[in-house]
Amino acid sequence: xxYKITLLPxxxxxxxxxxxxxxxxxxxxxKFNLTLEFKTxxxxxxxxxxxxxxxxxxxxxxCYDSDAVFLGAVGGPKWESLPHNLKPEAxxxxxxxxxxxxxxxxxxxxxxxxxxxxxxxxxVLLGTDLIVLRELTGGIYFGTPRGFDxxxxxxxxxxxxxxxERITRIAFRMAKERNKKVTSVDKANVLEVSQFWRNxxxxxxxxxxxxxxxxxxxxxxxxxxxxNPKQFDVILTSNLFGDILSDIAGMITGSxxxxxxxxxxxxxxxxxxxxxxxxxxxxxxxxxxxxxxSSAAMMFNYSFGLQKAAEIIDSAIEKTLASGxxxxxxxxxxxxxxxxxxxxGAVLENINEIYHSQALGVFTL
Ligand code: NAD
Ligand code: IPM
Ligand code: MN
Numbered sequence: 001x002x003y004k005i006t007l008l009p010x011x012x013x014x015x016x017x018x019x020x021x022x023x024x025x026x027x028x029x030x031k032f033n034l035t036l037e038f039k040t041x042x043x044x045x046x047x048x049x050x051x052x053x054x055x056x057x058x059x060x061x062x063c064y065d066s067d068a069v070f071l072g073a074v075g076g077p078k079w080e081s082l083p084h085n086l087k088p089e090a091x092x093x094x095x096x097x098x099x100x101x102x103x104x105x106x107x108x109x110x111x112x113x114x115x116x117x118x119x120x121x122x123x124v125l126l127g128t129d130l131i132v133l134r135e136l137t138g139g140i141y142f143g144t145p146r147g148f149d150x151x152x153x154x155x156x157x158x159x160x161x162x163x164x165e166r167i168t169r170i171a172f173r174m175a176k177e178r179n180k181k182v183t184s185v186d187k188a189n190v191l192e193v194s195q196f197w198r199n200x201x202x203x204x205x206x207x208x209x210x211x212x213x214x215x216x217x218x219x220x221x222x223x224x225x226x227x228n229p230k231q232f233d234v235i236l237t238s239n240l241f242g243d244i245l246s247d248i249a250g251m252i253t254g255s256x257x258x259x260x261x262x263x264x265x266x267x268x269x270x271x272x273x274x275x276x277x278x279x280x281x282x283x284x285x286x287x288x289x290x291x292x293x294s295s296a297a298m299m300f301n302y303s304f305g306l307q308k309a310a311e312i313i314d315s316a317i318e319k320t321l322a323s324g325x326x327x328x329x330x331x332x333x334x335x336x337x338x339x340x341x342x343x344x345g346a347v348l349e350n351i352n353e354i355y356h357s358q359a360l361g362v363f364t365l
Contacts, residue, residue: 031351115254181214
């Protein structure tokens with residue numbers, strides 16, 4: 001099989017972690033007899049520097065022409081004071097909207113070897129396996145009117161019936177395959193748009209009676225995620241709340257540098273780590289590549305239906321962590337500090353080892 005992938009490394013550590021993920025994609029392609037055709041395009045600040053625009057028609061067209069899109073990260077202090085439509089972040093929003101990527105899947109799972117890297121206690125974390133399902137192409141990120149002048153700033157949080165209904169269906173379908181529990185997070189005690197959201201979620205629930213549904217206010221949800229993350233299975237929420245809650249959920253895994261994501265629509269899909277361009281460590285070979293590598297695993301699974309390939313990548317990540325090597329963000333006493341490249345090299349080695357042991361029928365971790 002042959003697949004076309006548009007690579008959008010973007011800015012800062014986006015470039016470094018994309019390079020790492022591509023090495024892993026190639027390694028896996030080699031094992032599974034796949035041909036991956038990569039096309040690298042600019043996005044974000046790097047595109048603005050070259051083209052005066054953070055997202056060109058050429059980049060967008062390449063994404064339309066691909067089987068999957070892989071993105072590193074965009075943004076940085078250099079472009080912070082640009083007008084909103086020229087900011088690197090605007091490119092990512094336009095890309096998500098143009099490709100119709102309304103469902104953003106952000107899993108936060110425990111890697112046992114990392115249990116001591118989190119600021120949360122071991123007994124709080126053990127057994128946690130949750131997904132933040134974030135609506136990605138609506139809500140306050142896209143509502144109009146929006147703007148600011150000298151005296152006032154304004155945005156609009158708006159959802160259509162159809163937008164809420166389709167993301168809710170995905171939440172219930174995902175939960176059905178998992179632990180059969182959806183927590184819909186909103187602010188229905190204050191916001192009309194949230195009451196509207198809640199009403200639709202309950203209506204759709206009638207079609208999925210075997211899945212348990214709970215409503216939770218977003219302020220409480222933020223607290224509950226750190227108090228007792230085990231209570232969650234699928235957290236269904238809107239664009240802005242999902243952005244915030246998924247970073248909080250990052251600390252379950254131990255670092256934002258561990259959190260992958262898949263953004264899915266009816267026709268296209270994009271994979272990117274949850275973290276940003278990390279200007280504080282960019283260009284220093286210090287970034288944790290595992291969120292990006294794990295996003296590549298999601299790509300093999302969701303876009304190419306190659307669950308086995310995704311499993312090998314996940315097992316290689318687990319095995320690498322078990323060997324005790326750590327990038328700076330997940331370092332703890334008694335472990336070995338390594339660079340982005342060394343971490344990537346170790347994952348590649350472990351993919352090979354696991355592949356060969358599986359081929360011999362002695363799959364061990
Ligand atoms: P950030 O995620 O870039 O960084 C937050 C902190 O986490 C930093 O201390 C950083 O060093 C650390 N960190 C993040 N990823 C890491 C990794 N892989 N390995 C090790 N440490 C890591 O968030 P920020 O600092 O708020 O934002 C920086 C820029 O990134 C901004 O311009 C923001 O808009 C942008 N951003 C982009 C995306 C995206 O492209 N999807 C996501 C979030 C933020
Ligand atoms: C994310 C980021 C983006 C968002 C920004 C960079 C536009 O924070 O993917 O979580 O807010 O969606
Ligand atoms: Mn975010």
